[in-house]
Amino acid sequence: MWEYTDKVKDHFMHPRNVGELKDANAVGETGSLNCGDALKLFLKVDENERIVDASFMTFGCASAVASSSALTEIIKGMTLDEAAKVTNGDIADYLGGLPKEKMHCSVMGKSALQKAIADYRGIQIMEKPGEMVCECFEVTDLEIIDAVKANGLETTEDVTNYLKAGGGCGKCLDRIEEVIASVKAEG
Amino acid sequence: MNVIYTDNNATTRVADEVIEEMLPFFGGFYGNPSSMHTFGDRVGKKIRQARQKVADLIHADPDEIIFTSCGTESDNSAVFSALNARPDKKRIITSNVEHPAILNLFKFLRDKKGYDVVLVPVDKKGDLDLDLLYDSLSDDTAIVSMMWANNETGVIFPIPEIAEKVTEKGILFHTDAVQAAGKIPIDVRAAHVDMLSLSGHKIHAPKGIGVLYVKKGMKFFPYLIGGHQEKGRRGGTENTVSIIGLGKACELAEQHLPIMNTQVKELRDYLQNKLLEKIPGVSVNGDLENRLPNTLSIGFDAVEGESILLMLDKEGICASSGSACTSGSLDPSHVLMAMEVPFKSAHGTIRFSLSHYNTKEEMDHIVKTMVSAIETLRAMSPFWKDGKLV
Ligand SMILES: Cc1ncc(COP(=O)(O)O)c(C=O)c1O
Ligand code: FES
Numbered sequence: 001m002w003e004y005t006d007k008v009k010d011h012f013m014h015p016r017n018v019g020e021l022k023d024a025n026a027v028g029e030t031g032s033l034n035c036g037d038a039l040k041l042f043l044k045v046d047e048n049e050r051i052v053d054a055s056f057m058t059f060g061c062a063s064a065v066a067s068s069s070a071l072t073e074i075i076k077g078m079t080l081d082e083a084a085k086v087t088n089g090d091i092a093d094y095l096g097g098l099p100k101e102k103m104h105c106s107v108m109g110k111s112a113l114q115k116a117i118a119d120y121r122g123i124q125i126m127e128k129p130g131e132m133v134c135e136c137f138e139v140t141d142l143e144i145i146d147a148v149k150a151n152g153l154e155t156t157e158d159v160t161n162y163l164k165a166g167g168g169c170g171k172c173l174d175r176i177e178e179v180i181a182s183v184k185a186e187g
Numbered sequence: 188m189n190v191i192y193t194d195n196n197a198t199t200r201v202a203d204e205v206i207e208e209m210l211p212f213f214g215g216f217y218g219n220p221s222s223m224h225t226f227g228d229r230v231g232k233k234i235r236q237a238r239q240k241v242a243d244l245i246h247a248d249p250d251e252i253i254f255t256s257c258g259t260e261s262d263n264s265a266v267f268s269a270l271n272a273r274p275d276k277k278r279i280i281t282s283n284v285e286h287p288a289i290l291n292l293f294k295f296l297r298d299k300k301g302y303d304v305v306l307v308p309v310d311k312k313g314d315l316d317l318d319l320l321y322d323s324l325s326d327d328t329a330i331v332s333m334m335w336a337n338n339e340t341g342v343i344f345p346i347p348e349i350a351e352k353v354t355e356k357g358i359l360f361h362t363d364a365v366q367a368a369g370k371i372p373i374d375v376r377a378a379h380v381d382m383l384s385l386s387g388h389k390i391h392a393p394k395g396i397g398v399l400y401v402k403k404g405m406k407f408f409p410y411l412i413g414g415h416q417e418k419g420r421r422g423g424t425e426n427t428v429s430i431i432g433l434g435k436a437c438e439l440a441e442q443h444l445p446i447m448n449t450q451v452k453e454l455r456d457y458l459q460n461k462l463l464e465k466i467p468g469v470s471v472n473g474d475l476e477n478r479l480p481n482t483l484s485i486g487f488d489a490v491e492g493e494s495i496l497l498m499l500d501k502e503g504i505c506a507s508s509g510s511a512c513t514s515g516s517l518d519p520s521h522v523l524m525a526m527e528v529p530f531k532s533a534h535g536t537i538r539f540s541l542s543h544y545n546t547k548e549e550m551d552h553i554v555k556t557m558v559s560a561i562e563t564l565r566a567m568s569p570f571w572k573d574g575k576l577v
């Protein structure tokens with residue numbers, strides 16, 4: 001069984017801000033049914049770019065639900081600029097930590113938030129830049145490089161824990177290994 | 188909190204009768220069964236009786252029973268013995284839905300030892316592609332290992348038919364009967380199997396005791412090389428207490444076989460039908476006509492298994508999910524993927540596995556808890572709207 005903190009359990013059993021936000025003016029979606037987890041984040045942003053309300057709908061494990069719930073609590077009251085600085089580590093910290101195999105749940109929160117902010121500002125999120133490494137979970141080399149640098153990841157297993165990349169058919173594992181090696185080589 | 192235990196394919200409660208049988212041998216009767224004194228032989232005698240009871244459950248001879256430390260050791264020993272017996276042959280065959288005790292061993296033999304491994308696929312119902320299996324039997328094949336019943340779905344493979352076809356060609360045949368034992372009748376003679384694995388903790392004996400049946404006259408190469416124990420086929424002083432417990436458990440399993448196919452099966456069917464009736468977007472995995480009587484693998488659209496398990500856990504209900512949650516990926520298990528169970532329900536698959544200790548009241552409580560858990564989770568799922576999958 002996973003060792004979840006009391007905070008994770010609480011946010012899973014009693015999630016805050018669940019459901020569609022009727023008067024939302026920004027939405028960010030990430031994940032899919034195939035991946036095994038997905039998050040739809042709703043924001044209500046006022047004319048000063050302050051998040052006055054937030055809600056979520058999540059398909060996924062307990063830590064996915066808890067991460068989504070935590071995210072909405074963290075960002076309520078923030079301006080979009082402030083929210084843009086929230087990291088996946090902040091979400092995990094808010095919950096008193098996540099098992100390392102479940103860190104991708106907090107990454108998912110961060111990604112939905114970025115998309116919601118872009119949606120409000122009318123920015124089209126372009127096709128993901130970079131080269132597609134993991135087709136199962138649509139993860140590019142640039143995303144892997146970012147995650148490796150930001151979180152000090154060492155192994156392909158770490159990358160799978162954070163980004164899911166490599167956790168499906170596994171055919172991309174060699175390529176992930178190369179990407180990690182290239183980051184290490186850079187120093 | 189009352190525990191409702193419906194995870195019997197993971198492990199089972201040690202039967203009270205088994206505990207009672209074992210207790211004296213934890214304490215005063217600590218002799219070594221090999222010793223040349225009456226004190227040791229009191230244990231030796233009990234072990235001979237236990238060996239007879241294990242043999243009876245599968246219609247074998249006591250000489251054909253080797254005690255091991257677990258089902259995994261039995262599986263590994265069987266395969267390594269076969270490879271030693273057929274050193275020139277390079278092909279080994281199994282299915283792609285085996286327990287890791289076989290599957291990972293075969294992958295190791297492929298990746299590190301250069302064996303030509305054939306993983307025979309299953310269809311959407313989890314039934315084996317027999318034509319492909321028979322076509323892949325070659326002169327170069329050392330062993331075929333096929334599980335008798337699947338731990339996740341309960342789907343039963345036609346072992347007697349397969350074993351006959353395989354052994355006819357002079358190829359060794361092993362079956363992992365860890366899940367079949369105690370749930371369906373097993374007759375090693377009628378089934379022509381060369382080797383068969385059992386595990387104590389799936390049939391109400393303790394964990395850490397297994398059995399390998401090796402057909403009389405077959406050359407066996409020990410996996411644990413050591414003393415003369417088990418007639419030189421498995422070194423190491425016997426786990427006397429557990430062997431004695433396992434003997435009792437096999438005796439009980441034999442007695443309970445008819446109950447499995449009536450009382451336990453009826454409870455399983457009751458649970459299955461109630462869940463199908465009360466919850467929309469539900470599908471049962473595996474060949475319904477060809478399944479262990481105690482196993483129900485059932486998928487709920489648009490919700491995720493771990494979340495369901497935690498909600499069941501809050502009510503003291505023990506079950507398993509269909510996810511290989513050991514990797515961060517939350518991917519559905521290799522068994523569900525091999526059966527091409529759609530992602531929409533594969534992620535939300537729960538396995539309930541019953542025993543004769545379960546009651547109808549427990550099933551009603553599970554149904555009630557499931558109805559509310561699925562409702563709660565679907566209310567927050569972005570893939571479920573107005574009573575259906577979106
Ligand atoms: C089909 C099957 N084979 C082998 C095993 C392994 O048995 P053990 O846990 O005794 O090693 C199990 C149980 O986990 C099983 O279900
Ligand atoms: S391509 Fe990365 S896991 Fe399949």
